[in-house]
Structures are given as C-alpha cells and as structure tokens.
Amino acid sequence: MRLQEYGVGLFEVAPTRSAWKKVLKKHYVTVDGHPATTPTWIRGGEHIQLTMPEDVPPARPLHFPLRVLYEDDHLAAIHKPGGILVSGNTFKTIARALPQNLQPSPRADAVTPQPVHRLDYPTTGILLAGKTHSCIVALNQLFEEGHIHKQYYAVTIGVMPTTGRIQSELDAKSADTRYTLIKTIPSPRFGALNLVLLQPGTGRRHQLRRHLAGMGNPILGDPTYSPDHLLLKGKGLYLHAWSIRFSHPVTGEEIHLRDTLPKRFTHLFGPVGQGTSDNE
Numbered sequence: 278m279r280l281q282e283y284g285v286g287l288f289e290v291a292p293t294r295s296a297w298k299k300v301l302k303k304h305y306v307t308v309d310g311h312p313a314t315t316p317t318w319i320r321g322g323e324h325i326q327l328t329m330p331e332d333v334p335p336a337r338p339l340h341f342p343l344r345v346l347y348e349d350d351h352l353a354a355i356h357k358p359g360g361i362l363v364s365g366n367t368f369k370t371i372a373r374a375l376p377q378n379l380q381p382s383p384r385a386d387a388v389t390p391q392p393v394h395r396l397d398y399p400t401t402g403i404l405l406a407g408k409t410h411s412c413i414v415a416l417n418q419l420f421e422e423g424h425i426h427k428q429y430y431a432v433t434i435g436v437m438p439t440t441g442r443i444q445s446e447l448d449a450k451s452a453d454t455r456y457t458l459i460k461t462i463p464s465p466r467f468g469a470l471n472l473v474l475l476q477p478g479t480g481r482r483h484q485l486r487r488h489l490a491g492m493g494n495p496i497l498g499d500p501t502y503s504p505d506h507l508l509l510k511g512k513g514l515y516l517h518a519w520s521i522r523f524s525h526p527v528t529g530e531e532i533h534l535r536d537t538l539p540k541r542f543t544h545l546f547g548p549v550g551q552g553t554s555d556n557e
Contacts (some may be wrong), residue, residue, distance in 0.1 A: 278414075280308065280325075281315040285391070286413045288327045288492065292391040293364045293372050307327055339373035346403060347534055350382045351412040351527045353390065354534050357404040359513045363395045375406055382408040394420055397483065399498070402429070402518025403536045415526030420480070425523040429475040429485060430459075430538060432515035433494040434467045434507055443488040453478035454488045460546050467507065470497065472546045474519075485516065517542065 284297050284306070291297040295390040298315060300306055306313040307326045319325075344356040355378065357363065357371055364372040375390040382388075386409045393407050393416040405425075407413030419425045443454045459472040471494070475485050483502070489495060490502035500508065522533045543549075 278319050279315065279362055280306070280313055280317040280319050282417060283319045284325065284412050285417070286388040286407060287325065287350060289389050290329060291327065292389040295364060295366075300327060300329070302379065313422075318319040337368070337373075338377055339369060340377055341374040342370065343371070343374055343378040345378060346536060347532070348379060349407050349528075350384055351407070351525070352393075352416065353379050353406045353408060354403055354521070355379075355406065356536050357396050357518070359398070359399050359401045362398055363392050363404065371404060379406070379408065384408040384409045389415070393417060394425075395479070396488070396518055397514070397516070399500075399514035400516045400518060401536075401539055403427075403521045403534055404518070405521065412526055419523055419526060423478070425521065427518060427522075428520040429477070430517045430519045430542060431473050431475055431485065431489065432497040432542065433471045433473050433489055434497055434503070435463075435471075435494050436469050437471055437473075437492070437494045441492075443492060445488065445491065447484060447487060450481055451479065452481045452484050452488065454485060454537060456489075459550055462545065467497075470545060472542070486514075512541065515542065520524070 281298065281301065285294050286292055291300050301313065301315050304312050304530065308317055308323050308496045317456055342494055345353060346356060347354040362370045364370050372391055379390045390406045390408045393405050393413055396402060396404055405416060407416055437458060438459045443458055455478065457474045458473055461469050461471045464470045476516050477484055486496055486499055488504050490499065495503040495507060498509045499514055509532050518536065518538060519538065520535045525532050
C-alpha cells in the first residue's frame with residue numbers, strides 16, 4: 278500500500294487525508310530513516326516517523342454538538358448538518374468536532390476519530406468516521422472497491438422520468454448514478470418538484486448535483502449547478518445522505534444505517550421514506 282493511503286490517521290497531528298498529504302509534502306515523514314513522499318510503498322515492518330517543527334501549535338478543539346447515529350470501538354456514524362465542511366483548513370469542520378462527540382477507542386491502534394469520506398458543504402446526512410488506524414484503512418479500501426452502498430434523497434426541479442441511470446465522464450473519470458422518482462408535486466414557481474431516491478455507483482466530486490443538472494433537473498437550492506432563474510436562495514441544498522450499508526470491516530456484521538429526512542423535505546412531500554438509524 279502507498280504511504281499516502283496507509284498513513285492517514287496514523288499520527289494525531291495529521292488525522293485527515295489532506296493533513297497527511299501536507300506533512301508528506303513538507304518532508305516531515307521518514308520511512309526507515311529515509312525521507313518519504315506520497316508514492317512511497319509500505320510493505321510491512323517499516324519504521325515510520327513524523328517529526329514536526331516545535332513552533333507548530335496544537336489544534337484547538339471545536340465544541341460543536343453532533344448527533345451520533347452509531348458508534349463502537351472501531352468506527353462511528355454521525356449526522357452531518359448542512360453548512361459545515363467535513364474537513365479542511367478552516368477551524369469549523371466535522372473533523373475537528375469529532376473528538377468531542379465520540380468516545381475514545383480502547384483499541385491499541387486508536388487514533389483521533391476522522392471522517393473516511395466526504396459530503397459537500399451544503400449536504401446533510403450520514404457521515405462515517407474511523408476510530409482506529411486499521412479500521413480507517415479498511416473503510417477506505419471498502420470505498421475504493423465499491424463495497425459501501427449509499428442512498429441519497431434529493432428534491433429536483435422539473436418533469437423527469439420515473440427511473441433511470443446516468444452514466445458519463447466527470448473530470449475524466451467514469452461516473453454512474455441510478456435514480457427513482459418517489460413523488461411529484463406541482464409548484465407555481467418551478468412547475469414541478471420531485472422527491473428522488475439516488476444511488477451513486479461511483480463517488481466523483483459533486484456527482485449527483487452535476488448528473489441531475491446535466492439532465493435538466495437540478496437539485497433545489499443548488500447555487501452552483503442551477504440556472505439563475507431556478508435558484509432558490511436561503512433554504513440550503515435539498516440533498517440528504519439518507520442510507521449507508523456495508524459489512525463491518527472488523528466484526529463482519531452487516532451494518533445498515535438510515536438518517537431521518539430533514540423537516541424541509543417532509544414539509545413538501547410528507548413522511549415519505551422516513552427512517553431511523555439502525556443496524557441489521
């Protein structure tokens with residue numbers, strides 16, 4: 278495995294992919310005494326050392342309450358509110374808030390909890406986080422191999438087919454999305470509003486938003502991909518990560534989590550597709 282993937286979460290000062298890439302680029306990491314870079318291969322038995330300058334201040338904790346949907350010694354799932362970044366250079370991120378909302382893992386390879394995938398800044402719903410180094414590596418592998426299955430609900434604008442599949446290239450990579458129309462209501466301003474269940478087969482940047490906008494049915498409240506005359510301001514993006522299903526990488530248990538639809542969805546369509554968090 279490349280050090281770029283293996284080292285994520287290995288050190289407390291570099292809990293996220295972006296933070297780990299930065300310390301590698303700054304040549305703070307050595308493997309068996311030799312300077313390491315992102316392409317360095319790890320085969321087992323190496324001594325990995327991170328040496329930070331003394332004047333780097335410790336990260337301040339962010340006291341931001343999160344709703345925890347599932348938690349054990351290895352991983353957790355939380356509800357991500359809209360209007361907050363998952364990770365990044367700003368102070369207010371989900372990554373910074375996780376340690377104050379989750380229980381420390383008692384496992385030998387426990388690390389600072391960190392997200393293992395992303396949701397866009399305005400998107401709400403289920404976000405997975407790893408609490409041990411081995412679980413973070415395993416979850417990343419599950420995502421790469423397509424063994425973590427996610428479903429989203431979105432509100433789209435305009436008349437659209439009842440079911441379909443969108444396959445295209447996004448950023449020179451193949452992208453695949455299946456959709457099912459659940460309910461349609463008339464709208465004086467938009468003509469029609471649709472509650473749509475989405476199942477992405479890949480995880481490209483803004484994939485769902487770009488795919489739906491590309492077929493002429495942008496997501497309600499999307500400031501980036503909606504035409505100006507269809508832009509809804511001040512209400513947020515109507516995209517919600519509703520369900521996630523996978524085999525627990527440590528216990529083998531089948532985990533199926535659901536996050537209740539936000540009220541702004543149910544105000545439009547009623548309690549369609551409502552669910553509570555559970556594991557099966």
